[in-house]
Amino acid sequence: MILKEITLSNYKSYYNKCNIKFSEGLNLISGHVGAGKSNLFDAFQWLLYNKTDGKELKDIANQKKLYEIESNNSSESIECFVSVVFNNKKIDYTVKRYYSLTFRTNNWVIDNEDYSIQFEDPITSDFKLFSTSQGNNYKIEHEINKLLPTSISKYIWFQGETLEKLIDFTNPKTLENAVDFISYLNVYSKMEEISLDTLNLIEKKLHNKHNAETRESNKFKKAEFEKKKAEIGIGSCSTKIKELKEELKKLNQREKKCNDQLSILADFPDLLVKETNINNQLNEIRGKRFTHYDDLKIQYINKWILKGCDPLIAEGLTFFEKFNEKKQSLITENNKQLQEGIPGDKLINKMLNEHVCLICLRDAPEGSDAYKNIERNLDKNKEIKILDPEIQSQSEIIASFGSFPNKIHKIINNIEEEINKSYDKEEELQKSENELNDALNSVKDEIKALEAEKGSILKNLNSKLISSERESIQSQQKTKRNQIKHYEIDLTRYKNIFLAQKKILDNLLPKSIKYPEKDAVKYLQYINELIESRTKEEKIELINKIEETTNKIQKTIVEKHKEKIIVLYAKIDENDFSLSFVDKDGNPTPGHGAQKALVKMSIISAILKLSNDYKEQSFPFITDAPASDFDLEMTIPFLESVSRNFNQSIVILKDVKDQLLTLKKENYISSIKKITLLSPENKSASMSNSYTNIENI
Amino acid sequence: MDSIYKLMHSKSPRIEPLDYQNIVEKYAAKGGVKEKDATKFFENYWMPFAWAAILGFINDKSLPLDESNCLQPFKFQTIYNGSEEIFFALMLMVVGKEGYDILKDSSKMTKVIEEHAKGGFQLINTDLIEKGEDYYSDHNNFLVEILER
Numbered sequence: 001m002i003l004k005e006i007t008l009s010n011y012k013s014y015y016n017k018c019n020i021k022f023s024e025g026l027n028l029i030s031g032h033v034g035a036g037k038s039n040l041f042d043a044f045q046w047l048l049y050n051k052t053d054g055k056e057l058k059d060i061a062n063q064k065k066l067y068e069i070e071s072n073n074s075s076e077s078i079e080c081f082v083s084v085v086f087n088n089k090k091i092d093y094t095v096k097r098y099y100s101l102t103f104r105t106n107n108w109v110i111d112n113e114d115y116s117i118q119f120e121d122p123i124t125s126d127f128k129l130f131s132t133s134q135g136n137n138y139k140i141e142h143e144i145n146k147l148l149p150t151s152i153s154k155y156i157w158f159q160g161e162t163l164e165k166l167i168d169f170t171n172p173k174t175l176e177n178a179v180d181f182i183s184y185l186n187v188y189s190k191m192e193e194i195s196l197d198t199l200n201l202i203e204k205k206l207h208n209k210h211n212a213e214t215r216e217s218n219k220f221k222k223a224e225f226e227k228k229k230a231e232i233g234i235g236s237c238s239t240k241i242k243e244l245k246e247e248l249k250k251l252n253q254r255e256k257k258c259n260d261q262l263s264i265l266a267d268f269p270d271l272l273v274k275e276t277n278i279n280n281q282l283n284e285i286r287g288k289r290f291t292h293y294d295d296l297k298i299q300y301i302n303k304w305i306l307k308g309c310d311p312l313i314a315e316g317l318t319f320f321e322k323f324n325e326k327k328q329s330l331i332t333e334n335n336k337q338l339q340e341g342i343p344g345d346k347l348i349n350k351m352l353n354e355h356v357c358l359i360c361l362r363d364a365p366e367g368s369d370a371y372k373n374i375e376r377n378l379d380k381n382k383e384i385k386i387l388d389p390e391i392q393s394q395s396e397i398i399a400s401f402g403s404f405p406n407k408i409h410k411i412i413n414n415i416e417e418e419i420n421k422s423y424d425k426e427e428e429l430q431k432s433e434n435e436l437n438d439a440l441n442s443v444k445d446e447i448k449a450l451e452a453e454k455g456s457i458l459k460n461l462n463s464k465l466i467s468s469e470r471e472s473i474q475s476q477q478k479t480k481r482n483q484i485k486h487y488e489i490d491l492t493r494y495k496n497i498f499l500a501q502k503k504i505l506d507n508l509l510p511k512s513i514k515y516p517e518k519d520a521v522k523y524l525q526y527i528n529e530l531i532e533s534r535t536k537e538e539k540i541e542l543i544n545k546i547e548e549t550t551n552k553i554q555k556t557i558v559e560k561h562k563e564k565i566i567v568l569y570a571k572i573d574e575n576d577f578s579l580s581f582v583d584k585d586g587n588p589t590p591g592h593g594a595q596k597a598l599v600k601m602s603i604i605s606a607i608l609k610l611s612n613d614y615k616e617q618s619f620p621f622i623t624d625a626p627a628s629d630f631d632l633e634m635t636i637p638f639l640e641s642v643s644r645n646f647n648q649s650i651v652i653l654k655d656v657k658d659q660l661l662t663l664k665k666e667n668y669i670s671s672i673k674k675i676t677l678l679s680p681e682n683k684s685a686s687m688s689n690s691y692t693n694i695e696n697i
Numbered sequence: 698m699d700s701i702y703k704l705m706h707s708k709s710p711r712i713e714p715l716d717y718q719n720i721v722e723k724y725a726a727k728g729g730v731k732e733k734d735a736t737k738f739f740e741n742y743w744m745p746f747a748w749a750a751i752l753g754f755i756n757d758k759s760l761p762l763d764e765s766n767c768l769q770p771f772k773f774q775t776i777y778n779g780s781e782e783i784f785f786a787l788m789l790m791v792v793g794k795e796g797y798d799i800l801k802d803s804s805k806m807t808k809v810i811e812e813h814a815k816g817g818f819q820l821i822n823t824d825l826i827e828k829g830e831d832y833y834s835d836h837n838n839f840l841v842e843i844l845e846r
Contacts, residue, residue: 300839301780306783308846309751309786316791317793318793319796390801394797400698401789408785
């Protein structure tokens, strides 16, 4: 949609009829303070929204015109109006707000007042005119709202000086509402509302129906209950049967495996038994060899080690003999000495019996000292006390060898024979082991050959274990089959019950009510859930789009003017729609007024641009004094940005004086109009003698 | 009453460290070890000593001991407890070599046995050098040595 022209007649500073034509692209209107720039903006506000800033109609009429009529005391009526022509989808819409004033008896009287919209019907091509004088207020409002939706208008008709008031981005609702506008969320919301209402109605109706039906059909209820029970029974039996069949299948596989193994083993049981037997025998022989080795070690250390010692031992014994000879000669000599000096035992015993010493013939009564002296000499001549103690000790030591020399001699004599016997035994055991090893290797070779033929599984098979496993499997199979049979009987029973109850229900159904509403409830619930989730997703999606588009606009601004200005970027929280400012690296930054204003402008641009993208509706962007904070350096990038983002824009600027000619050269500007306030020469300007003049540059 | 046991039981024969390490420890399991070591032919340290001493006597090879650092891992009582025959045979062989007068001096008897054991250890070492260090790892070779005497 574009704004083709605006006509102002005696509206505020616009004297008589003034027409301004606009083209696509950027239309720039510039003027100094008080020249009537804001009046032009106010004209839009009055026309479209009947805004007069609380002023009466007489007060928004051109004062110069009023003064002229009053001065001449004329009865001439003054026509005051503002009309605009929008072109939307190739159709012209003329919107006009009008009133006429007449000066009667020193008073200004409103004669006529009208608000109208006229256009050619896009479908019928009929000319349409709706006006308040015809009582078509609603239709006018409807048509205007179609052209300029209220929710977006604040972004279209935009007054920079009131930016903070008009568009409060610190209030998260602002952006949320923008999102609502851009999207079809309102439609969703309405759909949800309708759907919920419908849902409530249906559920209520359903509830009533159900109650009525329940009351009437206990039989139906019972049959349904039985049918449900049978259904559960069928389900549970089927599951159980399925599980059991699965288990049985596994058991069958295991049984097959056992059978396969046993059939393989059936060909070679002897070999395996033989192998086991040989292994057992080998173990036995090895045990014997081990025992033999232990025995050999004992024999070795206790006996055999002495082999070869006999000459030396014999030598030792020779020395013993020599010693004994020496000792014997000493004893013989001593015995001779004893016989001469000491009486023999025979005589002493006679003295003791007769109680008299036969040597000195004195009495020796028993127990007396003389008796004891005689007694002390008994056996004295039998002891070899006469030997030297050293010889005596040697004699005792030699005697302590006892029979060991003989024992050792015998041992030594048998050593060779024993060793030979041991050798024989070892040989015998070794031979047995070798034979068994040969037998084992031969069996192993046979097994190996059979394994090569039948597969390696043979090696680890044990027919006894496999047979026992097969028996256990077969027993389990039997149990499972019985269980399956049992459940199949139950299943048949439940199926019969189910069919019987279904029959009863089928017979009852014509009398009962089917509930198609139930489906409707389901669908409506689904729609509501869908709307809810879609709304949430779309809100997040759009808020991200606003942020993205804003920052894209900001980026294009900075790209061309990066040496002159530092641009901020917008960061919009997708959860609470709050706006914050960040630098190019995404770090939070406070920024200053003009920078923030530029971001906000870009947000507005983004909202309108997205609106175009989403709803295929394009709007003109009309702003008065876009940002008072902007200096020329900031204004130019802003204008460039606006020209890029909107099909049509009308920017009313404060007086840029000398810059106008420079701006005119810029190819992104379609038209420049200069507004001045004209007043008579030699007189100071007042409202009653001055008026706004528009000049194309 | 004196006896050869009484005379000798408390005496400990000395063994030179190298012989102890290369032969005694190599062929005998450490006394008191419960687990049998199948790789060792002798079960006690005194056994290889007795083997060496007998070899020394038989071959009439006696060598003086280097007095320093000798080890005395057991007493003659241990030999007596292990095998009375070996104990008496050793004593008889000492008498056979030295005459019965040696029975007066237990230290001298001990020394004679030690020196013959050293002679025997040298013979074994020669065997190991000539026939290979693993020669006596095969128990049959102990029997071969006996049969070859």
